[in-house]
Amino acid sequence: MNIGVLGCGNVGAALIQLVSSSADEIEGRTGLRLEVTRVAVRSLSKERDVELPAKVFTTDASEVVNDPAVDLVVEVIGGIEPARQLVLDALAAGKPVVTANKELIANHGTELFAASDDAGVDLLFEAAVAGGVPFIRPLRESLVGEDVSRVMGIVNGTTNYILTKMTEEGWTYAEALAEAQSLGYAERDPTADVEGFDAGAKAAIIATIAFGKKVVAGDVSHEGIADISATDIAFANRLGYQIKLLGIAEQFEDESIAVRVHPAMVPDQHPLASVRDSFNAIFLEGEAVGELMFFGRGAGGFPTASAVLGDTVDAAANLAKATHASLGTFAKAKIRTIDDLHYRYYLNLEVSDRPGVLAAVANLFGKHAVSIHSMEQDSLVSDESSSARDAGLARLIFITHEAKESDVRATLHELRDLEAVNSIGSVLRVIENPD
Numbered sequence: 001m002n003i004g005v006l007g008c009g010n011v012g013a014a015l016i017q018l019v020s021s022s023a024d025e026i027e028g029r030t031g032l033r034l035e036v037t038r039v040a041v042r043s044l045s046k047e048r049d050v051e052l053p054a055k056v057f058t059t060d061a062s063e064v065v066n067d068p069a070v071d072l073v074v075e076v077i078g079g080i081e082p083a084r085q086l087v088l089d090a091l092a093a094g095k096p097v098v099t100a101n102k103e104l105i106a107n108h109g110t111e112l113f114a115a116s117d118d119a120g121v122d123l124l125f126e127a128a129v130a131g132g133v134p135f136i137r138p139l140r141e142s143l144v145g146e147d148v149s150r151v152m153g154i155v156n157g158t159t160n161y162i163l164t165k166m167t168e169e170g171w172t173y174a175e176a177l178a179e180a181q182s183l184g185y186a187e188r189d190p191t192a193d194v195e196g197f198d199a200g201a202k203a204a205i206i207a208t209i210a211f212g213k214k215v216v217a218g219d220v221s222h223e224g225i226a227d228i229s230a231t232d233i234a235f236a237n238r239l240g241y242q243i244k245l246l247g248i249a250e251q252f253e254d255e256s257i258a259v260r261v262h263p264a265m266v267p268d269q270h271p272l273a274s275v276r277d278s279f280n281a282i283f284l285e286g287e288a289v290g291e292l293m294f295f296g297r298g299a300g301g302f303p304t305a306s307a308v309l310g311d312t313v314d315a316a317a318n319l320a321k322a323t324h325a326s327l328g329t330f331a332k333a334k335i336r337t338i339d340d341l342h343y344r345y346y347l348n349l350e351v352s353d354r355p356g357v358l359a360a361v362a363n364l365f366g367k368h369a370v371s372i373h374s375m376e377q378d379s380l381v382s383d384e385s386s387s388a389r390d391a392g393l394a395r396l397i398f399i400t401h402e403a404k405e406s407d408v409r410a411t412l413h414e415l416r417d418l419e420a421v422n423s424i425g426s427v428l429r430v431i432e433n434p435d
């Protein structure tokens with residue numbers, strides 16, 4: 001089984017090494033011998049940590065796709081074009097495709113799934129959701145009859161690393177981001193990670209496969225972690241929560257689907273609260289199965305290549321049997337916007353420390369039918385709070401009962417206009433413990 005690999009970067013080079021080191025084992029188990037026979041790269045002069053003859057490499061990716069000796073194509077270039085066209089060309093030529101490209105699947109998945117069905121060959125993308133953590137295959141195979149109601153994932157290792165360091169080391173957001181960049185976890189431009197776009201692409205793929213409806217990256221509402229402060233983390237921890245950036249895909253009884261990415265307060269007892277550093281985890285709730293969690297390395301060359309290799313062996317075995325795993329057709333999902341969702345909320349306000357202010361603030365909550373579960377006045381001893389106290393300010397932390405997002409937004413809008421409110425810090429949604 002000859003494999004053409006498009007891209008030889010972090011994932012591609014690790015995959016080429018894994019194919020070579022595990023070829024005997026795979027042959028013993030499946031009867032198929034995998035060999036990488038063509039590799040497309042951008043530059044032929046770069047040093048690469050792979051043992052392949054120079055003639056295997058080309059800068060023309062379409063040459064790999066169109067090589068009659070290539071049976072199966074792995075796309076690990078990334079981005080939309082030329083990856084999309086190369087994948088379509090490979091499928092049209094009857095070659096199964098394995099990709100790790102979340103951006104491509106989240107934006108053009110249904111077009112590519114249809115092309116794979118038309119051609120009768122596999123398009124597999126396990127690594128596009130949580131790197132090395134198997135989730136798509138369990139979801140499509142083990143859980144095929146399951147009525148999945150909600151999937152919540154920590155699917156971006158960079159932001160989980162930043163939040164972990166802020167929590168455990170007391171670092172500021174900027175310090176934690178700088179360290180993530182120096183370790184190579186975060187890009188020099190960290191927007192895709194910290195603003196939630198990367199997690200949003202993954203959440204769209206999860207929603208599509210979990211609910212069998214077309215959800216694209218543009219359907220996902222995003223909030224990132226850049227505004228999370230040390231104060232938020234300290235209060236969350238004291239109240240028994242960890243702050244995590246979650247991608248959440250949920251289906252309601254009317255079959256509408258909500259997909260969003262935002263930081264959330266996760267109770268200490270919840271399995272997702274213990275997911276630290278750059279690890280990923282996906283927590284699934286299903287009617288019959290109850291709760292499941294998948295945990296592991298969501299990024300890195302070898303963990304990601306491990307998932308790509310699993311897909312490659314699967315696709316090769318299906319090709320040998322002249323079969324493929326159909327993804328079916330996907331109708332456009334009815335999207336429920338975040339405004340219509342209900343949560344408990346954490347709100348952090350800095351107000352004038354004088355009589356009557358609390359009543360005025362509480363009055364606004366009441367006006368918008370947002371009922372308060374608990375309230376605390378600042379008692380944290382920190383430099384920030386003592387300087388605020390000197391300025392005649394106090395911090396009020398509210399946790400609400402379950403309220404509608406649009407009502408909370410309306411409350412915040414009016415709170416901003418209240419003369420006694422100096423500033424409004426983070427507004428975080430609170431996740432409940434599993435039943």
Ligand SMILES: NC(=O)c1ccc[n+]([C@@H]2O[C@H](COP(=O)([O-])OP(=O)(O)OC[C@H]3O[C@@H](n4cnc5c(N)ncnc54)[C@H](OP(=O)(O)O)[C@@H]3O)[C@@H](O)[C@H]2O)c1
Pocket residue numbers: 006007008009010011012040041042043044046059060061075076077078079082100101102103127128131298299300301304
């Ligand atoms: N890295 C991870 O931890 C991770 C995790 C999950 C998913 N993924 C996904 O895996 C994919 C690859 O990621 P990566 O980290 O391996 O990227 P990378 O290190 O930037 O590697 C990209 C490779 O593609 C080659 N390339 C780029 N444009 C090309 C073109 N037009 N024609 C031929 N080759 C081209 C590059 O060639 P040169 O080497 O010559 O520049 C490079 O070898 C992406 O879709 C990414 O989202 C990555």
